Amino acid sequence: MKIRIYTIIVVTSLALMTACQSKKTDKGPLVANLNRVEFNELSSLPLKATDVSIRQHSIIIQMNPLLTLQTIDEEGIALYQGKRRLAHLPGRYEEIKIGQSSANSNRQFFVIALNQVTGYLDLFLIKGEQLSFLRSYSNLVNPEQFCINVNKDHYVSIVAIDDIGIATEVIAFDFTSNQSINKELRRMAVSPQAEACAIDSINQLLYVAEEDIGVWKYSLNAESDGSKTPVLMNKPLGSINANIEALAVRADRSLLISLSNGEILLSHHQHQISAKEVFEQNIEKLFIIDDQGTEIISAHQEQNSHYYSTSFTHKQQSDSIERNLVNQTENIQTIINIVSNNETDEVGSSGDAADDPAIWINPNNLSQSLILGTDKKSGLNVFDLNGKSRQKLKVGRLNNVDVFSSTNSQNTPPRLIAASNRSNNSISFFTVDKRNQVIFLSNIPTTLSEVYGLCVGQNDQDAWVFINDKDGRYQQYRIDTFKEKVNARLVNEFALPSQPEGCTFDPETSRLYMGEEKAGIWVLNVNSKSQSPEKIIEAGNGLVPDVEGMEIYRTEKEKLLVVSSQGNDSYMIYDLNQQLRTRLNFKIIMNIGKGIDGVSETDGLTVTSSPLPGYPAGILIVQDGRNRLPEQTQNFKIIDWRSIQKALN
Numbered sequence: 172m173k174i175r176i177y178t179i180i181v182v183t184s185l186a187l188m189t190a191c192q193s194k195k196t197d198k199g200p201l202v203a204n205l206n207r208v209e210f211n212e213l214s215s216l217p218l219k220a221t222d223v224s225i226r227q228h229s230i231i232i233q234m235n236p237l238l239t240l241q242t243i244d245e246e247g248i249a250l251y252q253g254k255r256r257l258a259h260l261p262g263r264y265e266e267i268k269i270g271q272s273s274a275n276s277n278r279q280f281f282v283i284a285l286n287q288v289t290g291y292l293d294l295f296l297i298k299g300e301q302l303s304f305l306r307s308y309s310n311l312v313n314p315e316q317f318c319i320n321v322n323k324d325h326y327v328s329i330v331a332i333d334d335i336g337i338a339t340e341v342i343a344f345d346f347t348s349n350q351s352i353n354k355e356l357r358r359m360a361v362s363p364q365a366e367a368c369a370i371d372s373i374n375q376l377l378y379v380a381e382e383d384i385g386v387w388k389y390s391l392n393a394e395s396d397g398s399k400t401p402v403l404m405n406k407p408l409g410s411i412n413a414n415i416e417a418l419a420v421r422a423d424r425s426l427l428i429s430l431s432n433g434e435i436l437l438s439h440h441q442h443q444i445s446a447k448e449v450f451e452q453n454i455e456k457l458f459i460i461d462d463q464g465t466e467i468i469s470a471h472q473e474q475n476s477h478y479y480s481t482s483f484t485h486k487q488q489s490d491s492i493e494r495n496l497v498n499q500t501e502n503i504q505t506i507i508n509i510v511s512n513n514e515t516d517e518v519g520s521s522g523d524a525a526d527d528p529a530i531w532i533n534p535n536n537l538s539q540s541l542i543l544g545t546d547k548k549s550g551l552n553v554f555d556l557n558g559k560s561r562q563k564l565k566v567g568r569l570n571n572v573d574v575f576s577s578t579n580s581q582n583t584p585p586r587l588i589a590a591s592n593r594s595n596n597s598i599s600f601f602t603v604d605k606r607n608q609v610i611f612l613s614n615i616p617t618t619l620s621e622v623y624g625l626c627v628g629q630n631d632q633d634a635w636v637f638i639n640d641k642d643g644r645y646q647q648y649r650i651d652t653f654k655e656k657v658n659a660r661l662v663n664e665f666a667l668p669s670q671p672e673g674c675t676f677d678p679e680t681s682r683l684y685m686g687e688e689k690a691g692i693w694v695l696n697v698n699s700k701s702q703s704p705e706k707i708i709e710a711g712n713g714l715v716p717d718v719e720g721m722e723i724y725r726t727e728k729e730k731l732l733v734v735s736s737q738g739n740d741s742y743m744i745y746d747l748n749q750q751l752r753t754r755l756n757f758k759i760i761m762n763i764g765k766g767i768d769g770v771s772e773t774d775g776l777t778v779t780s781s782p783l784p785g786y787p788a789g790i791l792i793v794q795d796g797r798n799r800l801p802e803q804t805q806n807f808k809i810i811d812w813r814s815i816q817k818a819l820n
Contacts, residue, residue, distance in 0.1 A: 229241065229242055229243055230242045230264075230265075230267050230456065230471060231469060231471075231478050231480075232267070232269055232458045232460065232469050233458075233460065233467050233469045233480045233482075234280065234297075234460050234462065234467070235460075235462045235465075235467070236462075236482070237252050237253050238250070238251070238252050239251045240267075240269065240280075240282065240297065240302075242264045242265070242267055242284065245263050246259075246261070247259060247260050247261040247262045247263075247264070248260050248262065248264050248267075248282070248284060248295065248302070249302075250297060250300070250302040252300065257300045257301075257302070258300070258301060258302035258303075259302075260295070260302060260304055262284075262286060262287075262288070262293070263286065263287035263288055264284040264285060264286060264287065264293070265285060265287055266284065266285040266317070267282060267283070267284045267285070268282070268283045268284075268317060268318050268319045269281070269282050269283075269319065269458060269460070270319040270320065270321040270327065270370075270372065271321060271460065271461065272321050272323070272327075272346075273323070279296060279297060279298045280296070280297035280298075281294065281295070281296060281297075281319060281321060281327050281343075281344060282294070282295040282296070282297065282319075283295075283317060283318075283319045283329055283343075285313075285314075285317070286307065289307065289309075290312045290313040291307045291308055291309050291311065291312060292307070292308045292311045292314070292317060292329060292331060293306070293307050293308070294306045294307075294308070294329075294343050294344070294351060296344075305343075305344070305351040306343070306351040306353065308329065308341060308343070308353060310339075310341065310353065310355070311329060311331040311339065311341060314331035314332055314333055315332050315333060315334050315365050316331075316332045316365045316366070316367060316368045316379070317329060317330065317331040317332065317368070318330050318368040318369055318370050318377070319370065320340075320370045320372055320375075320377075320391055321372045322372060322375065322391075323372065323373070325346060325347075325761075325763070326342050326343075326344060326345050326346060326761075326763055327342070327343050327344035327346075328340050328341060328342050328343055328356060328391075329341050329343050330368065330370065330377060330391075332361055332362075332365045332368060332379070335363055336360055336361050336362050336363030336364070336365065337358055337359070337360060337361070338358065338359050338360075338361045338377070338379075338389075339355065339357075339358050340355070340356045340357050340358075340359075340391070341353060341354065341355050341356065342354045342355075342356050342763060342800075345763045345764065347763065347764060348763075348764060352763070354763070354766055354800055354801075355800070355801040355802075356393060356768070356799055356800050356801070357393070357397075357797075357799040357800070357801070357802045358801075358802050359389070359397035360397065361377075361379050361387070361389060361399070362379045362380070362381030362382075362384070362387060363381070364381055364382035364383075364384075365379050365380065365381060365382075366380040366381065366382050366414065366415050366416070367379075367380040367415055367416065367417050367418045368380070368418060369418035369419050369420050369426065370391065370420065371420045371424055371426075372420075373424060374424060375390060375391040375392050376388055376389070376390060376391060377389040377390075377391050378402065378418050378420070378426055380415035380418055380428075382414070382415075383405055383414075384404065384405055384408075385401060385402070385403050385404035385405045385408065385409055385411060385415075386401075386402040386403045386404075386415065386418070386426070386428060386438075387399040387400065387401060387402065388400045388401075388402050393760075393761055393768060393769055393799065394740055394768075394769050394770070394771030394772075394797055394799075395771075396797070402426065402438055403428060403436065403438055411430065411436075412432070413430040413431045413432040413434065414430065414431040415428060415429070415430060415431075416429045416430060416431055416453055416454060416455045416456075417429040417454060417455055417456050417457040417470075418457065419457035419458060419459045419468075420459065421437075421459055421466060422459070422461045422466050425437050425438060426438045427457055427459070427468075429453065429454040429455070429457055429470070430453065431453050432453065433453045433454075435454065453472065454470045454471065454472055454479070455471055455472060455473045456469075456470065456471035456473070457469070457470055457471075458470075462482070464484055465482050465484055466482060466484075467480065467481075467482040468480065468481050468482070505713075505756055506741055506756050506757060506758055507755060507756070507757040507758070507818045508757070508758055508759075508760045509757050509758070509759055509760070509810060509814045509815060509818060510759065510760055510761070510762035510765075510767070510810075510814070511759055511762050511765075511767045511769075511770070511808040511809060511810055512762070512765070512767075512786075512809055512810060512811045512814075513557065513558050513765075513767070513808075513809040514558050514767050514795070514798075514806055514807065514808050514809060515542060515544065515552075515554045515558035515559075515560070515806045515807040515808075515809070516554065516558060516559060516560040516806065517798060517803045517804040517805065517806045518544065518546045518552050518804055518805055518806060519546065519549070519552075519563065519804060520546050520548040520549050520804060521804050522548070522804075523547075523796070523805070524546050524547060524548045524549075524804065524805055525544060525545070525546060525547075525552075525774075525794050525795070525804075525805035525806060525807065526544075526545045526546075526547045526569075526570055526571065526774045526775050526794060527544070527545045527570065527571040527572050527624075527673075527720060527774060527775025527776075527777075527794065528542060528543060528544045528545075528572070528775055528776065528777045528792040528793070528794060528807045529542075529543045529544075529572045529573050529574045529588070529777045530542055530543070530574065530777055530779050530790070530792060531543060531574050531586070531588065531603055532779065532781050532783075533603075533607065537781070537782070537783055537784060538556065538783075538784045539555075539607050540556055540781075540783060541553055541554065541555065541556075541561070541603065541607070541609065542554040542555070542556065542558070542792060542807065542809075543572050543574070543588065543609070544572075544794070544806075544807050545569040545570060545571060545572050545590060545775070546563075546569065547568050547569060547570050547593065548568060549563070549565050549567075549568070550563065550564045550565040550566045550567060550568075550569055551563075551564040551566060551569055551572065551590060551599075551601065551609065552564075553609050554807075556783060556784065556785075558806075558807075558809060562608065562609055564601070564609060564611055566592070566599055566611050567592045567593070567594030567595060567599065567614075568592065568593040568594045569590045569591065569592055569593070569599060570590070570591045570592075570593050570622070570623055570624065570625070570672075571590065571591045571623075571624045571625040571626070571672070571673070571775060572588065572589070572590040572591075572625070573588070573589055573590075573625060573626045573627040574587075574588050574589075574627070575587040575588070575589070575627050575629060575634055575650075576629060586602045586603040586604075587600065587601075587602055587634075587650075587652065587657070588600065588601040588602065588603070588609070589601075589625060589627050589636050589650075590625065591622045591623060591624060591625035591638050592614060592622065593621070593622055593623070595614060595616070596616065596617055596619055596620065596621065596622045597614040597615055597616045597617060597622070598614065598615045598617060598625070598636055598638060598648065598659060599611070599613075599614050600612040600613055600614075600615065600657045602655065612655060612656075612657055613656075613657055615648070615657065615658075615659040617638060617646055617648075617661075618646070618661070619638065619639075619640040619644060619646060620640060620642070621640050621641045621642070622638055622639070622640060623639050623640060623641050623670070623671070623672055624638070624639045624671055624672035624673055624674060624686075625637065625638045625639070625674075626673070626674040626675050626676060626683075627650075627676065628676025628678065628683065628697070629676075629678060630678050630681065633649060634649070634650040634651075635647055635648060635649055635650060635662075635676075635697070636648045636650055636659065637674055637676070637683060639667075639671045639672070639674070639685075641670050642666075642670070643666045643667045643668060643669050643670060643671060643687075644664065644665075644666045645664065645665050645666060645667070645671070645685070646661055646663070646664050647661070647662050647663035647664070647665075647697065648660060648661055648662065649662045663697065663700065665695060665703065665704060666704075667685060667687045667690075667693055667704060668687065668690065669687055669688070669689055669690060670687070670688050670689070671685050671686060671687050671688065672686060672688055672717075672718075672719055672720075672774070672775075673685075673686040673718070673719050673720040673721040673734075673735070673775060673776075674686065674721065675721050675722045675723050675732070676697075677723055677730070677747065679730075680696070681696055681697050681698045682694050682695065682696055682697075683695045683696075683697050684721060684723075684732060685704065686718035686719060686720075686721055686734065687706075687718060688716060688717040688718055688719070689710065689716045689717065689718075690706070690709070690710050690716070690718070691706055691707075691708045691709045691710040691714065691718060692706070692707055692708040692714070692718060692721070692732075692734065693705060693706050693707065694707050707751060708745070708751060713736065713741075713743055713753060713756045714734065714736050714743050715736045715737070715738030715739040715741070716737070716738045717737040717738060718734065718735070718736070718737070719734075719735040719736075719737045719773060719774050719775065719776075720734070720735040720773060720774060720775035720776035720777075720793070720794070721733065721734045721735065721776070722776060722777050722778045723747065723778075724778045724779075724780055724789070724791075724812070725780060726780050729746075729748065730746070730747040730748050731744050731745070731746060731747065731754065732744065732745040732746075732747055732751075733776060733778050733791065735773040735774070735775070735776050735793065736756075737772055737773055737774070740758060740769075740770065740771040740772065740773070741756055741757060741758045742755075742756070742757055742758070742759075742773070742776075742793075743755070743756055744756075744757075744815075744819070754819055755815070755818055755819055757815070757818060758770075759793065759808060759810060761800065766800055767800065767808065768795070768797075768798065768799040768800035770793055770795045770796075770808050771795065771796050771797045772795075772796025772797065773793045773794050773795065773796065774794045774796070775793075775794050776791065776792065776793040776794065777791075777792050778790070778791045778792070778812070780812070785811075786811050786812065786813075787813070788811070788812040788813045788816055789812040790809055790810060790811060790812055791809075791810040791812060791815060792807050792808070792809055792810070793807065793808050793810070794807055795807065795808050
């Protein structure tokens, strides 16, 4: 029985038309102008191409009917317009990749070349008729494969794959500052025997060809998990019966795959074409340029030093792509992008460790306020407002943490902190001493079998801890203190249908808001012993499970419920004064200028409207599930509330 694994295989080819060899001079171009063939449908293949013999170890990339970029044996890299050399930079470059910032008349090209002398990757910029050297990357030495990613309107990055299959992505150019930079974004394991790579910059996809295995696809979203998906496999898993020589992404986002037997395969989600013709010789390098509606393909056969080029219009395909992109934009345009202003030091424990933050406001000196963050593998981390680590209290597997207000309950000291402790199914209590040090007080046992989330609440008379279990149960404990001794008495129990975690209490209404991870948001009036939790927001429509952290941002005029929508790495803001009207859906993206990565897979969050140094409207603090730029253990990101207020308005 034939098992069909892949549905995106299309077979096509570039038929060759032999042309006269061009004369090779030291200062002249290596190839004549390409032969232009126009067509609108892929089924009109084969294409016509020029075939020119060139010098060994030279590369030509046709950028428009007149403009070519050429590496000339050991003479360096040069830009030609027709036969006129516009620019030349000396050096020895054998491997080269090119990316363009746009397909319009204002475009610029970024070129990455492997320096044969230093072993470093060098970055060049082509703008108009100018070719300029930008930077060498000594941290990317002699990679097995490399490719370039032009992330539209944001940055240019280099992906370099080493001999053991570790891909290092480095941000090389920041469009905001218009400067070349060198900031390692992340590392991820890809194919250990990479034969070729290519990047779809529109969809942020990395394609890697693995020797004897096939082609894999990885997400290049800066917050993705690095998982891979098969695209086209070698036999017996797939249909390929040859080695993969080169990859290139076309304007319609399909992937050109050159095989050692001379075939050129075209993988695409929409088309299946039966045409199959074979190159006279196998192609070992492929380059594609989108020249304002004309797609230009440059192909190289290294063994016999042959270069092929062809072009065709793709207006209908481009129009279709543009419509699809517009539709996608319309679907996501309500998600606003906001950047972090600062971040904490990493928590230290590897893997999924950081979970929930809280902030203790120092009533006597706001600048001495503290950020608290749980490490569910070791205990409680304490940071200053700049995110610098001050303390690590190894008291057990703390999951969630919350702080009692310093202005309410007469029975609670103004410096009390509570956390859920998974090591012994207890509530751990802490205080802040006069030296601004967090001190562990005691553990109060619960009768829950697997404690998870926690939040605190209080009014003028009472203070409570609400702690939940993975099975959905909640317990409400009344807290009393005498000097430094904490007493807790169980006063209520209730449950949600499935696993909860985040919760937050509104003292003005005595309402407890609770997240059910897979289902939505519930509310309970804790003053009513007979009342059961009521679901008020269903998951979906912006709130993508898991529903995680939540807290209320309150001022004299506003009361906003901020919720972590972990399923799509975003955050929802609901207006509690306007019947839970959705006010904002936002993501936290990379702040390249400050070297702070975006945020993904947030568990807990905290928010305050208290004015703090540098943050007159308060701050939002969120846990970051993937701490990158560079890759490190997890931490917490700090966002100026003014950025959110601007988006709200």
